[in-house]
Amino acid sequence: MKLSIVNSLCALLYFSGHTLARSVPRIGIDCQGYGSACTKEYRPICGSDDVTYENECLFCAAKRENGWGILVGHRGACTEWGGMEEELKYWSSD
Numbered sequence: 001m002k003l004s005i006v007n008s009l010c011a012l013l014y015f016s017g018h019t020l021a022r023s024v025p026r027i028g029i030d031c032q033g034y035g036s037a038c039t040k041e042y043r044p045i046c047g048s049d050d051v052t053y054e055n056e057c058l059f060c061a062a063k064r065e066n067g068w069g070i071l072v073g074h075r076g077a078c079t080e081w082g083g084m085e086e087e088l089k090y091w092s093s094d
Contacts (some may be wrong), residue, residue: 007034029072038057038058047062047072051078062085
């Protein structure tokens, strides 16, 4: 009985956190400023395709290749928790 309560609480916490992280408004990136050559700077972007791009330029290159169908999920690497911990690191590193 106790184990099922613990499992239920863990599942509730997991799915509520995952849903909250995914409900953050999407961030737009202006890709017109990026050409075909990108720097190696690591400022990760999680795309709506759940792929982590190393920086905005590489995100824009993938977006061009994909027919502009990828959106920004959030800043930071994609994780199973929605990347909020990476987003906090991203914004506090400036």
